Amino acid sequence: MLHDYALLIVTGLLWGGVYLLMAEGLNLIYGVMKVVNLAHGDFIVAGGLVAFSLFAAYHLSPIVAFPVAALLLFAVGLAVQSGILERLAARGGNAELRTLLATFGLSYIVSNLALLLWGGQVQSLPFLQSSIAIGDLPIPENLLVCSIVACLLAGAVHFWLTKTVSGKALRATSQSELGAASCGLNIRMIRIVSFAMGSAMAGAAGALTIPLIPFQASSGSYLTVQAFTVIALGGLGNYVGAVLAAATLGLAEAFASFFLGSNAAAAVVYLLFIAVLIFRPQGLLGKAGRV
């Protein structure tokens, strides 16, 4: 029994690493634009399915494929922000709500395009299918590798945001657009780049997740909620909080699916999500009154 718990904790934490990468992209976008991209989960699915196709055609491992998926989604993000979302902000009045509705429409476009391109069946790809023993715990190798890569990526983006000039420009924009603009920053360009970066992270997350859980074209909305749960739990725009929140979600899901079955685990995510919104809207670490 103790052994079971230890295994659940370790796999839960490793899943947390994957969720972290899924959520950081959304966090980046929220931080800068104060909007949630409802197509984020569909971007993750698209990234995963790109990795699937690269494997099917060239036997590329997801470790090689994820930069490709990230790059593709970066381009999609550029197009979406400059072509659609910038036009909304420019016309003022209810911009937040309208952006939400626009990304709601976008999510249907992306998921149904994925349906057209890859069909409706559940896809996965084989990658490091054995387990390695850490102590006496059998840890799936693919989970271990994908989680570590995901954490490294999330860490790299965090480093970029906090330690480089361009990253600081982005954070400045997220804290005050007006202030950033008066320092001479091109905030339109910063918004476009951050949306593209956020989308690229979704693509990378998808490529690193598809070896672990099979995707289908319609999985996107579930992943959006999962990613949003992490950033809401961590405190919107709070990067440190997101790490804690991702670990919490990973653990909650691991325990729920062990004790209650996978169907109930899905319900647990939604319940956790609603509970967070109601009881802890400021997130685990955030200040009160953020909503």
Add this chain to the structure above:
Amino acid sequence: MKRMRGVELMAFAAVLAVAVAIAFNGSGYAVQVLTSTAIFIVLACGWNIISGLTGYVSFGQVAFFGLGAYLAAGLIVNLHVPWYAAAALAGLGAAVVAAPLGAIMLRLQGIFFALGMFGLARIGQIAATSMGATGGAMGESVPTTGNALETTLTILGLACGAVLLTHLLMGSRLGLQLMAVRDDEAAAKGAGVHADAVKVAAFCISGCLAGLAGALYVWNIAYVDPTSAFNGTIELQTILMVLVGGIGSTWGPVIGAILISLLGQVLWARFPMQEQIILGAITILVVIVAPGGLVSIVNRFGWLQRRPVWSPPPAPGVPPGTRPPLGAAFGKGRNARLRGEHLRKQFGGVVAVGDVNLTTEEGSILAIIGPNGAGKSTLFDLLSGFARPTEGKVYFGDRELTGIKPHIVARSGIARTFQTSRVFPSLTVWETVLLASSSLNRSRRVAAAETARILSQVGLLDQWASLPERLSPGQQRLLEIARALALHPRVLLLDEAMAGMTPQEIGRVHAVLAEVVRQGCSIVAIEHVLPAIAPLASRVQVLDFGKTIAEGPPALVFRDPDVVEAYLGVGEQAAVDAGI
């Protein structure tokens, strides 16, 4: 205007006549399209009430649709309840479930509410999938009445009912309160609106319509299963319909439902695989190009415009026996002093207000002055129930007001304005004042007469049908004062109410204030510009860093060294003495 209404009614009658003709003579396919359109009208009207009228956009309206579908199916299959009763109970059941759910969910705002509802719909779907009694993931068939004509006509009738309900709601006190909450929740509370209650009411009505639509859906296809009952595509289509037609309008959901249903049929026949991509693209297009939908476009030509609630105003003047004494809630002779005792408010480590005492005198004006950040507006929040003091108590006469909700404070005779202008962008001048006047639970006739009287008093009656964007900044401030006066306050809290007014407007406000003071109302006024209030004030209280540093008659206070220091810095006393 009247003739326009006639044309609108005739257009509606014509559409209805076509629908009835199809129901009787149309092909099976045409009848099916008609029925599903009518169901969508019910669903779209429901979504419009919570998302358009109340401003809480939901991505989980199918939660109630699915609930209604399963309730109806369960009642028919297991308890053999007749169809009409099952549909009615499904609608009722959804409304009953919506009440506690709304009380929780409506505490969330914007994206949080939208996604929270989405999560609820998914939970509903998972629950329906795991329920053995209703066939689990595969669903089950539900016996329906054999008569297709009866089904179609019933569904059509309910769609008309949903439209009528929206129309009545938009012209009612509840509708007015919902629009005010949508525009500015805090200002609505300040006008005496029980925002939490009216939001939950809207959520229940909206959920009821969605539940009814779900039951009708099962009636129509004689089958229920989790994937179609909690279908995300239905959500997308419903939202798209309301957006295309015009969110927040009476006719938008109908127009949108008809257009998108027909479009959906064409797309389904020609591009079944691309249908949702096209619908998604149209959503984005509408949001960018015409966020107000078709109704907002034809509004420019004067068609389908919303008529202000309870309009036109009656002629001003005081109808006999309709004018209640000031502060009707408390009775005239009683002590109506507002007292704050040892009030303290802390935000984290910042002490905004620290140990402030304040007492109003009936029939006099107390001016509160102080530099920026002195805690003046926070003090008002404490007095009017918008913030709870960390320490200290608020009394109104003998009654303790500490921790009482703002709308109750407002209704009991303490009205306030806000530091920054907070008018309701989509309410007319008439409706803005009527909102406050009608929140005192007066009859329609009395509330309308009162509103007309106050508007003529502040000189805005000829602008009654204007939206605030058409008013000058000074007139917007006047409108806010009028809104506060409509509450029949015994204490009026004015927060820099005269900022941005022309000298003529300030003169008008002075005259109005002098009149209410003469009637026994007491006024507490925060002002930055001393001449704005000083001529009228009988006492002045000066705040600095959250503490009272001086109080007394204006002539004395303005010579107090502490006051001079707070305003002008040390060493300027000579300048004051010299009268500069």
